[in-house]
Amino acid sequence: MSDSRPIAVDAMGGDHAPHEIVAGAVHAVRERGLSVVLVGAPRVLYEALADHDATKEVPIVRAEEALAMDEGALASLRRPRSSIAIACHLVRRGDAAAVVSAGSTAGIVATGRLRLKGQQGVLRPAIAVAFPTLPTPTVLLDAGANAEVKPEMLVQFAQLGATYAELAHGIHEPRVGLLTIGSEAEKGDKLVRRAHELLQGTTGLNFVGNVEGHDLLTGKVDVITTDGFTGNVALKTVEGAVRYAFAELREAVEESRLARLGALMQRSRIRDLRRRLDPEAYGGAVLLGLNGTVVIAHGSSRAQGISAACRLAADIAAAGVVSTIGDRMAATGRSHRLW
Amino acid sequence: MSDSRPIAVDAMGGDHAPHEIVAGAVHAVRERGLSVVLVGAPRVLYEALADHDATKEVPIVRAEEALAMDEGALASLRRPRSSIAIACHLVRRGDAAAVVSAGSTAGIVATGRLRLKGQQGVLRPAIAVAFPTLPTPTVLLDAGANAEVKPEMLVQFAQLGATYAELAHGIHEPRVGLLTIGSEAEKGDKLVRRAHELLQGTTGLNFVGNVEGHDLLTGKVDVITTDGFTGNVALKTVEGAVRYAFAELREAVEESRLARLGALMQRSRIRDLRRRLDPEAYGGAVLLGLNGTVVIAHGSSRAQGISAACRLAADIAAAGVVSTIGDRMAATGRSHRLW
Numbered sequence: 001m002s003d004s005r006p007i008a009v010d011a012m013g014g015d016h017a018p019h020e021i022v023a024g025a026v027h028a029v030r031e032r033g034l035s036v037v038l039v040g041a042p043r044v045l046y047e048a049l050a051d052h053d054a055t056k057e058v059p060i061v062r063a064e065e066a067l068a069m070d071e072g073a074l075a076s077l078r079r080p081r082s083s084i085a086i087a088c089h090l091v092r093r094g095d096a097a098a099v100v101s102a103g104s105t106a107g108i109v110a111t112g113r114l115r116l117k118g119q120q121g122v123l124r125p126a127i128a129v130a131f132p133t134l135p136t137p138t139v140l141l142d143a144g145a146n147a148e149v150k151p152e153m154l155v156q157f158a159q160l161g162a163t164y165a166e167l168a169h170g171i172h173e174p175r176v177g178l179l180t181i182g183s184e185a186e187k188g189d190k191l192v193r194r195a196h197e198l199l200q201g202t203t204g205l206n207f208v209g210n211v212e213g214h215d216l217l218t219g220k221v222d223v224i225t226t227d228g229f230t231g232n233v234a235l236k237t238v239e240g241a242v243r244y245a246f247a248e249l250r251e252a253v254e255e256s257r258l259a260r261l262g263a264l265m266q267r268s269r270i271r272d273l274r275r276r277l278d279p280e281a282y283g284g285a286v287l288l289g290l291n292g293t294v295v296i297a298h299g300s301s302r303a304q305g306i307s308a309a310c311r312l313a314a315d316i317a318a319a320g321v322v323s324t325i326g327d328r329m330a331a332t333g334r335s336h337r338l339w
Numbered sequence: 340m341s342d343s344r345p346i347a348v349d350a351m352g353g354d355h356a357p358h359e360i361v362a363g364a365v366h367a368v369r370e371r372g373l374s375v376v377l378v379g380a381p382r383v384l385y386e387a388l389a390d391h392d393a394t395k396e397v398p399i400v401r402a403e404e405a406l407a408m409d410e411g412a413l414a415s416l417r418r419p420r421s422s423i424a425i426a427c428h429l430v431r432r433g434d435a436a437a438v439v440s441a442g443s444t445a446g447i448v449a450t451g452r453l454r455l456k457g458q459q460g461v462l463r464p465a466i467a468v469a470f471p472t473l474p475t476p477t478v479l480l481d482a483g484a485n486a487e488v489k490p491e492m493l494v495q496f497a498q499l500g501a502t503y504a505e506l507a508h509g510i511h512e513p514r515v516g517l518l519t520i521g522s523e524a525e526k527g528d529k530l531v532r533r534a535h536e537l538l539q540g541t542t543g544l545n546f547v548g549n550v551e552g553h554d555l556l557t558g559k560v561d562v563i564t565t566d567g568f569t570g571n572v573a574l575k576t577v578e579g580a581v582r583y584a585f586a587e588l589r590e591a592v593e594e595s596r597l598a599r600l601g602a603l604m605q606r607s608r609i610r611d612l613r614r615r616l617d618p619e620a621y622g623g624a625v626l627l628g629l630n631g632t633v634v635i636a637h638g639s640s641r642a643q644g645i646s647a648a649c650r651l652a653a654d655i656a657a658a659g660v661v662s663t664i665g666d667r668m669a670a671t672g673r674s675h676r677l678w
Binding site: 147 | 487518521527528551555557568571573574578580588
């Protein structure tokens with residue numbers, strides 16, 4: 001399943017836009033063989049492409065406006081010609097296979113919902129992130145699209161995440177866990193207790209029970225469903241804790257002269273490891289449940305992160321995640337049996 | 340400010356009770372010069388003490404029953420003679436300075452609330468944990484006592500945590516942050532938006548604004564207030580992520596023969612570091628807002644963890660955390676000004 005349509009990259013979103021975004025797009029084209037269009041202010045983008053001698057390799061689609069990083073959902077409604085809105089429009093029209101943006105998460109979610117619309121039957125689109133557990137990643141969702149949810153949404157997040165884990169990571173009958181604060185069914189707040197009951201009664205879903213914060217990186221389950229508030233705190237806590245552990249380690253190594261030799265020897269290994277734990281390297285988050293593939297790259301993404309996000313977007317589009325979710329939603333609407 | 344009364348250690352609570360608990364109590368007496376009583380089944384405890392030749396160093400207080408690790412709040416109500424209930428009773432009667440238990444958190448919280456009662460004016464006791472940030476720790480609360488809270492409780496957790504940070508860690512006017520999913524005031528769910536307003540209007544509190552998951556270990560603030568659901572997920576996520584980072588690191592080192600030499604050289608440094616990041620080493624969590632000091636050691640605590648928890652309990656009792664919280668609550672009741 002391949003898709004010759006390009007990835008529409010929002011060139012104006014992100015802490016390091018547009019230069020690092022352009023560099024990432026060029027990298028995706030040259031090193032990964034992907035087809036990419038850049039969406040944003042033409043003159044700026046042309047000049048940035050010229051720095052890479054890439055003006056003929058990456059087309060530009062004009063967008064007069066951009067959402068600032070501190071602009072949220074409301075601003076996106078007032079900006080039909082923002083770079084993220086135009087990128088979504090390209091997907092909607094069938095001219096692009098997927099959107100990649102490192103812009104403000106709230107702005108991307110709001111624009112995506114407005115321009116691409118939620119898929120039929122989807123209560124709320126959700127942000128899925130993949131933790132680099134082995135042998136296969138663990139998908140957590142919702143990582144921040146919906147701060148307040150109902151129990152039924154937690155069930156649907158589980159279904160979206162399971163389809164994603166199956167198609168994007170090749171996991172057969174993904175094990176689904178519900179994030180809470182104790183492994184027994186009665187633990188947690190009202191929301192998760194009710195969601196637990198609903199998940200147990202959902203056919204077609206391999207629900208294995210409650211999981212806790214320390215299970216995020218153990219590979220105990222393949223999909224973790226939670227509300228967007230808890231999920232966002234958990235995701236950022238993982239990032240912060242891993243960064244902290246490495247910083248402390250570097251300090252411990254540098255304090256000792258003997259150890260410095262050891263550090264030198266390990267340098268490439270440590271670098272490999274950091275890369276695997278680095279949110280930039282695994283390409284960002286995916287907004288599931290819309291009529292189109294949207295990948296949300298980390299706001300601080302540099303060229304490597306954008307390039308990895310383009311790869312992820314192309315893979316998801318090729319795997320048919322959106323159409324499979326659509327098929328299953330339609331089947332659920334008819335028979336309540338296919339999930 | 341010293342307190343000659345002993346620490347009452349629940350000898351029957353914890354994954355490794357009673358032997359590791361007894362070993363920890365003996366360590367606290369011999370190596371830390373603390374006064375300790377063990378609460379539990381006399382014969383078993385006597386024999387365990389005999390293994391350390393310590394039957395004359397650590398008194399035993401009889402408790403016929405124990406709460407199992409999987410027993411929660413309800414069971415504690417039916418067990419007035421459990422080891423944790425008797426330990427609380429010793430504090431209530433003034434015969435012990437503080438309680439230490441590695442038993443089930445839900446059981447300790449419920450028993451503490453029942454036997455020691457909440458302090459006048461305290462809406463809900465909260466579990467405070469101290470992350471080992473530098474130069475001073477960062478206190479997070481609530482780490483799991485209250486899965487569902489009201490905005491007013493988040494304000495009070497901030498007040499409890501600030502008093503604790505001040506007295507236990509010597510931090511002048513501790514900076515307080517509200518855990519949410521964006522740094523702007525309007526981010527988050529209804530609960531945190533309302534709590535943000537209330538915190539801004541609370542005099543005597545150094546509220547510096549919202550913090551996110553990646554701020555837990557940066558030392559950006561001294562106290563982080565959150566509901567017990569989010570706090571518990573965040574705490575366990577930190578523990579899991581740090582464990583993951585070290586495990587991955589060890590694997591990366593072991594894969595390379597050259598690197599193994601480096602690992603050998605670093606071994607003691609790495610061990611020091613792991614100890615600082617290890618929840619056992621920093622002694623556990625503190626239940627604030629009760630008429631008595633209660634330290635909740637990690638359920639998996641071994642002797643070192645119990646001994647560290649005894650040190651923490653003695654320090655908190657000596658610092659007068661409970662009486663200062665009581666004074667401030669009383670003052671708030673009169674004037675609404677002293678916090």
